[in-house]
Amino acid sequence: MSVLIVGSIAFDTIITPFDNRKRLLGGACIYGSLACSLFCKPFIIGVVGKDFKDSHFNFLRKKGIDTSGIVKVNGKTFFWKGRYNYDMKTRQSLKTDLNVFENFNPEISNKHKNLPFLFLANIDPELQLKILNSMNNLKFSICDTMDYWIKNSKKNLMKVLKKVNCVVLNDEEIREFSGSFDLIKGAKFIQKIGPEYVIIKKGEYGASIFGPDFYFSIPSYPVENVIDPTGAGDTFGGAFIGYIAKHNKINKKIIKNAIAYANTIASFTVEDFGINKLSKITILDIKKRINKLKQIVIF
Numbered sequence: 253m254s255v256l257i258v259g260s261i262a263f264d265t266i267i268t269p270f271d272n273r274k275r276l277l278g279g280a281c282i283y284g285s286l287a288c289s290l291f292c293k294p295f296i297i298g299v300v301g302k303d304f305k306d307s308h309f310n311f312l313r314k315k316g317i318d319t320s321g322i323v324k325v326n327g328k329t330f331f332w333k334g335r336y337n338y339d340m341k342t343r344q345s346l347k348t349d350l351n352v353f354e355n356f357n358p359e360i361s362n363k364h365k366n367l368p369f370l371f372l373a374n375i376d377p378e379l380q381l382k383i384l385n386s387m388n389n390l391k392f393s394i395c396d397t398m399d400y401w402i403k404n405s406k407k408n409l410m411k412v413l414k415k416v417n418c419v420v421l422n423d424e425e426i427r428e429f430s431g432s433f434d435l436i437k438g439a440k441f442i443q444k445i446g447p448e449y450v451i452i453k454k455g456e457y458g459a460s461i462f463g464p465d466f467y468f469s470i471p472s473y474p475v476e477n478v479i480d481p482t483g484a485g486d487t488f489g490g491a492f493i494g495y496i497a498k499h500n501k502i503n504k505k506i507i508k509n510a511i512a513y514a515n516t517i518a519s520f521t522v523e524d525f526g527i528n529k530l531s532k533i534t535i536l537d538i539k540k541r542i543n544k545l546k547q548i549v550i551f
Contacts, residue, residue, distance in 0.1 A: 253391075253497040254318075255539045256364050257284045257490065258371045258383055261298040261322065264338060265333040266480055268340070273480075276526035277308060279330065280373030280396070282339055283483035283492030286530050287517050288371070290538065291494035295364060297321035297383075301328040301352045315531070321364060327352040340478045341455065360386040369497040372416070374398050377408035384415045392502055394418040394493050396485065396551025402429050414446035418500075420489055422453050424443055436462075450506065451492075453485055459515055461507065468508050472543050472548065473519040480525045486519045487530060491517040514540045 255396050266273050295318040300308075304324060312319050330353035333346045358379060365388045371394040372380045380395055387393075393416045395411040402425060409429075413419055417443065423435060430438035439450040439462040452460045456478075460469040492514040499506050504549035516538055521530045 253369060253500045254295060254367050255283055255288050255369040255490075255493050255497045256295050256297065256367040256387075257288065257371045257373065257493075258297045258358055258379075259284065259371075259375055259486070260330055261300050262330040262332055262353075262484060263303070265331075265347075266482055267333075267335040267346075267470065268480060269336070271479075271525075275331075277311075278332070278465045278483060278526055279490075280375075280483075280486040282312075283486035283530065284313060284373055284476040285312070287343045287487045287490035287514075287521075288490065288494030288526055289316045290495075290517065290533070290535060292496035294490070294494070295321055295367060297299060297360070299323045299325060299352050299425055302326060304329050307340045311531075319357075321361070323359075325352050328396065329353075329544075334482070336481065339478055340481055343481075344490060353446065358383060365464075368392070368500075369493055371393070372412075373486060373489065374401075377401050377405045377412045380412045381415070382406055384412065390492070391500075392417050392496055394489060395422065396420045396489055397425065399425055399428055399526050410445060413442065415504070416447050416449060418449035419447045420451045420453055420485070422455075426450075426452060451511070453488060455481070455484070457486065459488070459511055463504065464508060465538075466504055468511060470508075470512055470515060470545075473516050473545050474523055474548075476518050476521045481522050482526065483523065483530075484521050487518045487521045488514040512542060512545060513538065516545060 258341045262276035262279035263275045281296045281298045288294040328351040331349040336343045368391040370393040374396045427437040430441040432438040458471040495510040
């Protein structure tokens with residue numbers, strides 16, 4: 253089965269205490285679709301500027317990603333420059349140029365409307381709602397968000413949560429949205445709004461999920477040398493929905509496995525700058541880590 257992914261496409265300049273890279277291909281659509289493509293065919297919708305080259309399109313197509321939903325317009329592609337601190341968790345945004353992304357207004361073609369699986373990356377909830385209302389045959393949908401939208405667009409975000417099957421948040425976002433310091437109460441509060449599944453992403457500590465009748469938590473695969481954490485969350489989201497779409501069913505076992513695979517694939521992303529490592533891994537590489545992860549959690 254196929255997945256529709258809607259979000260940002262960007263060029264990133266990344267600075268760490270140990271090294272730096274300029275104008276790497278990035279954005280939620282890129283990380284999410286590369287991770288998803290390991291399981292099934294992703295279709296992406298995004299906007300880019302004239303600086304987005306044919307070589308970028310060709311790279312994505314060679315990975316089996318449908319780029320027909322990418323609109324190229326006059327101007328420059330979204331650009332972000334950031335610096336990570338020594339803990340490789342906190343970062344500073346040094347420059348954010350929305351450029352053509354500022355007026356991003358996704359148009360959903362008939363081909364896209366009929367796709368059964370949807371990953372709404374971190375964009376304005378108003379746009380997320382527009383996309384959800386355009387879809388005809390959704391079987392499973394997942395959305396990402398951030399503290400900015402919780403503070404400034406909570407009303408629209410509530411409408412989105414009423415329509416999606418799953419939402420991905422971190423500890424701080426759950427607490428801010430629910431008003432509860434207790435994560436369990438916060439997740440249950442969000443479930444009452446609409447999504448059956450609430451995923452709590454915890455970075456290097458793994459992820460947890462609250463389902464309709466179960467709770468599941470798994471650690472991250474231990475990475476010895478974190479190079480660049482950029483895009484790990486989007487990798488997680490793309491891998492999660494891709495695994496579900498591949499199996500074309502939603503049950504407790506599939507959801508748990510999807511969390512494990514998503515965590516594991518994200519562990520590759522952080523081992524190099526940008527998409528360098530993510531774009532080279534195979535299912536065999538992933539399964540080797542999955543087997544090691546099983547050994548870690550069994551007691």
